Amino acid sequence: MAGADGKRTGTRKACCLVSEILEEAGLDREKARQLRRQVLEGIILLCRWQLERMGDAPGPRSGGGRKARPVKLD
Secondary structure, three states: OEOOOOOEOOOOOHHHHHHHHHHHOOOOHHHHHHHHHHHHHHHHHHHHHHHHHHOOOOOOOOOOOOOOOOOOOO
């Protein structure tokens, strides 16, 4: 359905509304792909860093060589 001003009236699908909001915000398909890639690369980097800290991953270890200290239990 189109109104007198050319805009749709009536019920609209949620996906169309989301697409319209993203378009108005200046987020196109290419920018969304770049952001998704950047987020995924950040997650990968975080996981690698955690694995290095745990000592499970091959590669340079950056912990300063500190050992665990014994703790007395009651």
